Amino acid sequence: MDTLKKNWFTEVCEMWPGGTFSFEVKEVLHKEKSMYQDILVLDTTSFGKVLVLDGIIQCTQKDEFSYQEMIAFLPLCCHKNPEKVLIVGGGDGGVAREVAKHPKVKEIVQVEIDEKVIEVSKKYLPSMAVGFESEKLKLHVCDGFEFMKNHSREFDVIITDSSDPVGPAVSLFQENYFSLMKSALKPNGVVCSQAGTFWYSMDLVSSTLNICKNLFPKAAYAWTSVPTYPSGQIGFVIGSLDPDVQFDKPAITFSRQEELSMNLRYYNSDIHKAAFVLPTFVKNQLHI
Template sequence: MDLWEKGWFTEVSELWPNQRASFKVEKILAHEKSKYQDILIFKTVSHGRMLALDGIIQCCEFDEFSYQEMVSFLPLNCHFSPKRVLIVGGGDGGVAREVSKHPLVQTIEQCEIDGRVVELCKEHMPFMGVGFSSPKLALHIEDGIKYIENHKNEFDVIITDSSDPVGPAVCLYTDDYFAKLKAALKPKGIICSQGGNAFNYSQEIRELIQVAKRTFSNVAYSTTNVPTYPSGQLGFLLATNDNTVNFEKPLTVFNDKQREEMKLRYYDQNVHNASFQLPLFVKKTLNL
């Protein structure tokens, strides 16, 4: 089906077959097929610049910060000393941008399989692509799973910035992948993965939580608001084998000056805590 009609882009996906989202397009900035996927970057009238991969919206200028800040600072601020961080995915640069702000982070390794996403986001979405310019960052254009296999007991925090736990990214939500994450972490390390939408994927999220619990002894689930995503909500799965960690209470709390200097727009310690306060239907369906 043609997704373009009279200057509108429409997101149509088998993942949510009974709903669509449309945005009025001001200008197409880049469109090409890489070795891995169709990459489209365009400027919308209402939501600024937007990235779509294989026709699915990944992020946009209007609300990307609510996801990037939360997926980064939820795990980082629960770790007592997050010096060494690994990002799997994140080709738009947003997670690298946020992780690099953290005062305790010293080095960041990032594995993104599609180098064209990185280059196009640097050029056309600089508000996110700026993350790749961090002196803390070493970027690897390769398969993140293979990278993890070759790096044991190295990382304090591993953030998996991927698409939903259904469809093409399902390999990043398996027992095998979580076992590899565990092996790559230091003993008190923490992982954080994009955790799907509780309105649309409650069964898949429940299974994901069970996968995590088979590998880690301390597992939690939180949410954030991202209006552009289906149903406007997105979750995060956090896990560690350090049972002293209380994910609801951050060990690092940014003061007003730090938040201003870091240009935070969504995350603070109150939002951190509130993100784990789940609606009744979510707790029931996810068995939490």
Template sequence: MDALKKGWFSEICTLWPGMCLSLEVEEILHSEKSKYQDIMVLKTKSHGRVLTLDGIIQCTEADEFSYQEMISYLPLCSHPCPKKVLIIGGGDGGVAREVAKHPDVETIIQCEIDQRVVELSKEFLPFMATGFENPKLSLHIGDGFKFMGEHQREFDVIITDSSDPVGPAEALFEERYFHLMKNALRDGGIICSQAENIWGGSGLDIANRVYKYCQTLFSSAAYGYCLVPTYPTGLIGFVLGSLDSKTNFKEPLRILSNEEQEQMKLRYYSPDIHRSAFVLPRFARKVME
């Protein structure tokens, strides 16, 4: 609650020393400490409803779609036929909402460690939690490490929608986690994980570290990003890895037509945005390539 002063929420995190984002709060809709983390749902003046975990913004009603669409369609549109998808994390339901829209996806398995995040998202964030209602989805409450260790060579695409590498999500940024993902993929499978950003604090170091994991373990690898105004520095990155050496993440394999984009109600992702996501500024390219 220290982050709430005089009607404003401020995101203060050791990963981003010397900077924070503040949002004016109209109402605290919910606040509790679950088994794993502090959870708050806020009604803000400028960004609608906001979910925070351990004082860090996870999503806002105003801009969540950019992250959900990009972490979903960058890998899905890079795979020739992504029939079976695993989502690790994503307790707000946003990634499941987007993955279920993809025409080729038949089965979605989601593993989220904190059941309270799912329950509270269904109650307060229905615009995202609608993903849990899709018949393609089966939800498993439990540890992602253990789950993947029990599922070998099973998935076409694995998407890790994690919070920042502090608290329960820290293990999802370790090399052994990427080994588990690799082993859980079918031939030609693809992974996509949240990978911080290239600006400020520890961002570039973390992004480069997990990108190196992908380069080492997978036949093809890439780092891309999208714009999310309420995330630190205004953007968030993703690392992608493929077991197929012919995969070119910078050119979408599945081109969604304008009609499909309209039917899917996409607001951020497009084939052109897909291509541009992998164009890094010179300073980041020198470090990561």
């Protein structure tokens, strides 16, 4: 009780009051304030290198693949032919790394507003930033809102890899953003956005899902396990312009050998189906 340990980082956020997550730090590798947010990179005893933005953990080397694979492959495999993909955010490069693995993806466009996050990730998190090296990728450092205003009916899949709705990411959880994504999709296009945890942020999950339901013929909430995120769980809202889509039955499946060749460590077709299975209290809260 009431003891602060030296060399421990503690994540504290108003979004999950009364609880926190801490880990032991070996070294502070990088610390700066960009135009948009505070950027911190830590080397830890148990989780490898960790990227922290505005005091909130974004990814750790130990478990980042769970989040990156699921936010990428859930929407990609819900689409029958995801040739052209837009990533909004994702400055660490992890989502681009996963999207580039998909055999049907031919072109990836990524827009990230904070160039400093990209630079820091390339230097300290190369296993994620390798995504920026894909020949499929075209990277733009700009505002996702402004970009999509000038790119209508262009993408098969749009993935929003945002931080939590604090600071610059607040706008990515609002209805006008989802409307912009919808207008940037080709027919039968799919969107997928980070949408919070049902343990701490049920209001956020519910409001984001409702926005998606109001705009898309089909919408759903899926989730994955990430031990270093609040409550160890985080979810995604997925919307599709295809009224016949069945989110829990992937349109594209991979063999065990294909999963190994793509170095998939978390995602598979069974995990895809299970991601849409929700606890009873969540189904009740979301009126599913």
